[in-house]
Amino acid sequence: MLEITNLHASVADKPILKGVSLHVPAGEVHAIMGPNGSGKSTLAYVLAGRPGYDVTEGSVMFRHPGEGRGPAQQEKLDPGLRRDDELDLLSLEPHERAAAGLFLGFQYPVEIPGVSYLQFLRESLNAQRRSRGEADLSGAEFIKLARGQAEALGMDIEMLKRPVNVGFSGGEKKRAEMVQMGIMQPKFALLDETDSGLDIDALRIVGEGINRIMRSADKGVLLITHYERLLEHVRPDRVHVLQAGRITRSGGIELARDLERAGYVEAVA
Numbered sequence: 001m002l003e004i005t006n007l008h009a010s011v012a013d014k015p016i017l018k019g020v021s022l023h024v025p026a027g028e029v030h031a032i033m034g035p036n037g038s039g040k041s042t043l044a045y046v047l048a049g050r051p052g053y054d055v056t057e058g059s060v061m062f063r064h065p066g067e068g069r070g071p072a073q074q075e076k077l078d079p080g081l082r083r084d085d086e087l088d089l090l091s092l093e094p095h096e097r098a099a100a101g102l103f104l105g106f107q108y109p110v111e112i113p114g115v116s117y118l119q120f121l122r123e124s125l126n127a128q129r130r131s132r133g134e135a136d137l138s139g140a141e142f143i144k145l146a147r148g149q150a151e152a153l154g155m156d157i158e159m160l161k162r163p164v165n166v167g168f169s170g171g172e173k174k175r176a177e178m179v180q181m182g183i184m185q186p187k188f189a190l191l192d193e194t195d196s197g198l199d200i201d202a203l204r205i206v207g208e209g210i211n212r213i214m215r216s217a218d219k220g221v222l223l224i225t226h227y228e229r230l231l232e233h234v235r236p237d238r239v240h241v242l243q244a245g246r247i248t249r250s251g252g253i254e255l256a257r258d259l260e261r262a263g264y265v266e267a268v269a
């Protein structure tokens with residue numbers, strides 16, 4: 001569903017990603033772990049299309065699952081014979097990536113003073129609906145949807161009447177991000193350090209949110225994390241280790257457990 005091939009990217013002319021290749025098939029959750037400074041957030045920003053993150057080599061294809069060939073057959077295809085529903089992600093503007101069904105959650109969520117979270121969510125959802133030729137949700141329909149998603153995350157909807165992320169704790173920001181994901185119903189979610197600053201209960205709630213919203217045969221998740229604990233809730237299908245801009249190891253959840261126990265150097269050596 002998301003196929004990253006030999007991705008090289010630089011920030012301020014400094015090479016950070018040095019040939020990342022990664023394939024997340026539909027129906028799977030993959031985790032990326034790695035020490036500080038290894039390029040995890042850079043990968044997230046490149047996939048988001050953030051200005052200043054320059055791709056110097058490689059490609060990222062985003063394929064809509066559904067009818068037609070399965071992932072195994074798709075893999076065998078010559079790149080020149082790609083299906084029409086396969087998008088060259090890096091050629092799209094950030095808003096086009098969102099309209100295509102990509103959801104990006106960031107390590108440091110933005111604060112937007114003067115705009116309530118509910119306004120922000122409603123605008124985001126309606127912008128996406130318009131880009132698909134669908135009508136806006138009415139105010140009442142939207143509030144019903146938002147209330148349901150907030151309740152599922154154990155969040156009082158009153159919280160979402162406050163300006164976006166202003167004065168939110170780390171845990172509140174991440175719960176609100178899960179509410180956003182539940183409302184947007186993306187096809188693919190890329191979540192960077194969704195567990196940073198979360199206590200044990202919040203970690204479980206966020207993990208359950210990811211499972212509830214994104215665990216489905218036609219969806220995919222790339223979950224970037226420092227810690228193994230979130231992965232015990234989400235149970236990724238694959239775990240990859242990013243070090244110095246390259247994937248140095250891939251495995252199952254036991255790889256995350258090894259890393260937790262032994263640290264990056266020993267586990268990867």
Ligand code: ADP
Nearest residue numbers: 011012014016035036037038039040041042043
């Ligand atoms: P991680 O998320 O794995 O901790 P980052 O992707 O944030 O790592 O950073 C990877 C490397 O890129 C680090 O060495 C960092 O200092 C560098 N880097 C990130 N952003 C910038 C920037 N805007 N300018 C210069 N270097 C940067």
Ligand code: MG
Nearest residue numbers: 035036037041
């Ligand atoms: Mg970091």
Ligand code: MG
Nearest residue numbers: 040041107193
């Ligand atoms: Mg980071």
